[in-house]
Amino acid sequence: MFDCGEGTQIQLMRSQLKAARITKIFITHLHGDHLFGLPGLMCTISQGFSEPSKETVMMLYGPVGLRKYVRVNLHLSRSELSYSYVVHELVSPDEELPHDWETWHPDHDAQCDPHHPNEMHDGTNIRTDEQGRWKVTEDDNFVVWAAPLQHRIPCFGYVIHQKPVPGKLDVALLQSKGIPPGPIYGQLKSGKTVTCNGITIKPEEVVGPPRPGKKIVILGDTMDSSKMAAIATDADIMIHEATLEDEMTEVCVSRGHSTPSMAGEFARSLNIKQLVLTHFSQRYKTLSQECEEGEVSVSKLVEQAKTAFQSDNVIAAQDFLIVKVT
Template structure:
């Protein structure tokens, strides 16, 4: 599992930074959070692949977070994609996509499913779920959390063999959490597995002011990417535009017991992110300033 940052700039691109888009790749599936204009270019450079199972989560309907979906799906059609894409976003996402697809006459090569989201669990899959919480921005907006479900513990082949369980399908069932029976005797996964491993929790803030609600929503995240548009000298501008400073992002992450904070969505006024990262590190011990095409392995 890894995070890939396709675009880390706010509102307008720079020579080094594209507009907002973050991908989480897990077990051959791609979960994309936002797609600013030109996201398909960074997607191409990332090598993530055009025909994998994919879901797109849109935090809000500002152009630097959603206009890139149009170019992305058109490029995917030209790449002969066949896998469906599921798109989740705030009220209006369905109208935005249906109108533009009709007007631009894409002739898509794959199906698209669009769903309007509200607070709570948005997607429930076998190995994870994605939930949404209201963010505080100048337009209706959501933040998202990816929560991986707990995984079975380490499998010990020597224990299985010692219990007389033959290698093959029965081992697979035990590793998948199923009990098995052999000659009337039942074996539980705990007989051959170690302690369960906690699933990872990853937060995506989108554009927002810090709030107590989000602090609770992101509680105990292993990784949190948070709006860090400005440094603290521009606090008033952050308030006026409903964005956050790097120090505010760090304080929220500290209060929420976040293990690793990743700053993103930087104003174009910053030629590099050093100032913002240094500001945040005065408050939180583990801070990364994202760059376009940065990959972070989730271990």
């Protein structure tokens, strides 16, 4: 899950998603509309366990301050969880911090705060590499990177990059050899040599070359996404905010946000395949609402982004939208 604003629990209950299956939550920045639902969601997930689980660990990733935020909320509400959690913080270089950072965070070393009973340990303080990016987490299938966005407080964009996937299995060839569908197919795709009906088959004989994995870019609030370029190029999908229409560019940027054309031009510069707009001002009616005289629909933002993107592959995010990554 990426960000967790108020109302997240309600929407999860209305969806087909199971909250208990969420084991990683990534926070782009610490503004309330991206964060205030997190403690409640963590407690709701806890209630789904019939008894405490020692195996389940929730991993949280986000800016410095996230660890303290979770600790304080859970402590003050005396909320005990049925699982453990760990908070990993992305440490911003000093030049990325706002000028009043020390005023708002006089003691931003969250290590000094007492642990919550369900917190396993302090987690990792993730720092940038020589390219100025954060390697957030990695497993056998995916690696997640982050880079800074320009907003009013430290903010991040995340890139989920799937590792190369096995090539396609030549089912026709296998069947011609008398190998019926079954577990053997899976073994071959995983790189194992198998013997069936006296025939030994090597993976390279029936499995095509590895295919590039998918790449998804999810950005937080931003008035300048340019530092994402090194990790976001050629992505299959980019989710980019478009808070106000192009005619309100000056106001939009002054508040740390982007217009549709800003999103579209950036996506085009990185050769993005599909652009998904989000984070719309409440002044715009959703696509399912009828506009009365003087009202403006989100469709206007989509059209402006299409013009800048020079492609029709632009859609507006809405509740319960499912986008298939092809």
